[in-house]
Amino acid sequence: MGTIELDGAGVEVPGAGDADPPRQLLLPTTLTLSERRIAVIGPNGSGKSTLVRLLNGLVRPSVGRVVVHGVDVGRHPRQARRKVGFCFTDPSAQLVMPTCVEDVELSLRRDERDGTRRRARALAALAEMGLTDQAEQSVHTLSGGQKQLLALAGVLATGPEVLVADEPTTLLDLANSRRVATLLLGLAQQLVLVTHDLDLARRCDRALLVADGAVRLDGEPGEVVEAYVRSVEQDAR
Amino acid sequence: MSTPVAFYRPGTTVLHRTPAAVKLVALLIVSVTVVVLHGPVPTASGAGLAVVAAVVARLPWRAAARASRSIVVIAVVAAALQWWWYDAATALETLVDLLALSLLALVLTLTTSVVALVDVLTRALRPLRPLGVDPDRVALAIMLAIGALPTMVVLARESRDAASARGLDRSVRAHVTPFVVRVVARAHETGDALAARGIDD
16 A cells, blocks of 8 residues: 655745734644555544645645655646545536536546447446446436445546545445445545544544544544544533 | 426437537528528528428427427517518518528437536537636536526426415515525525535536
8 A cells, every 4th residue: 555645745825915824724744654545533623634635735834845656746746646536525516517427537537538348338337336336327316325336437437546634425325334334444546534423433454533623632443433422422511 | 397498309310329529510501501502492492491390300390399489489579570661572581581490490409418518518628728718617607507507497487386374475575585595596696516525627
């Protein structure tokens, strides 16, 4: 398994005007991630999404460096995006084509110029997600769970080495979120999973607790989750 | 979902299997011919051709009727104006020509996947590359626009329902503000997703 390295990487956004100071979305962070499945937990607005968006260059660090499996993300964002697949909370936002098979084909356009082979690869990717019967259906007729599976098929079809998933099960019902979770945790790829589902976080190999723009705790998932729950209960008192 | 836009329906008819480029060029030739040549013969042949194509493609009639509702209205209005300005024969020709061509266009969209159409377009635009036209970008923009239509319908409906739930049925602002905000937010999300998938590289 490759290594994801953050070397003093931080993100700052400028304020709206003179009276508005710049805001630190993520304080300079140094991390070395080499486990297969890494959970990122923490409150809303704490910087989890910013942290994981650094990994594929959707967010650029204002200080420091991010290196994913040997690729400097700041310097080679295109190469980084080929290595790092990204799965969003709301699959509807990333499904852009009318039918399922066409959406997966869109991901493959760059790698496969030949139309027939492109379709065959897209159908194979759908089959892996159990979506063979929906291949020619409109993406708008799918259930929420099927949409997320389709989004994953589109992302995984190009064979990334790392998959970053930002709350992939938040919008799903119990059965679908279990299905997506099992699939994600069973992937051969390195997985960085942002989630509010603490049971899911416990099933990972390592967990990061992010709060107020910094990684506050890093370690064995069971302990990190425990500490997070305790801190929330303390604040509620 | 019922949208006023017709989408590809997979099938195995001759017209489904004909390459998209052939169908596009054929539609172009028929359109120009029908419009340039006047008289009952070209008009009747155009209409006949359209009906035959629709039958051969096993056009789903109900979906076709729903998709052509607005074009029928436009054709009728155009014909009425022609009747007023010229005579009944010209009006009839305009009406039949417009309906025949829209039927043919419908056959094209219902038997050809968007990807196949966009591929043809990408190839056709390639000679314009020295002029600064990026064919892949144009193709992607068209696909996004087509894909965005149903999404906009859903967002509009949800914004309207949310306004109604607050008892603000009549407030234009309560309908439009959340709709615009959500459309822009959705555009940002889609942009991020495209970037993440490396589609715009």
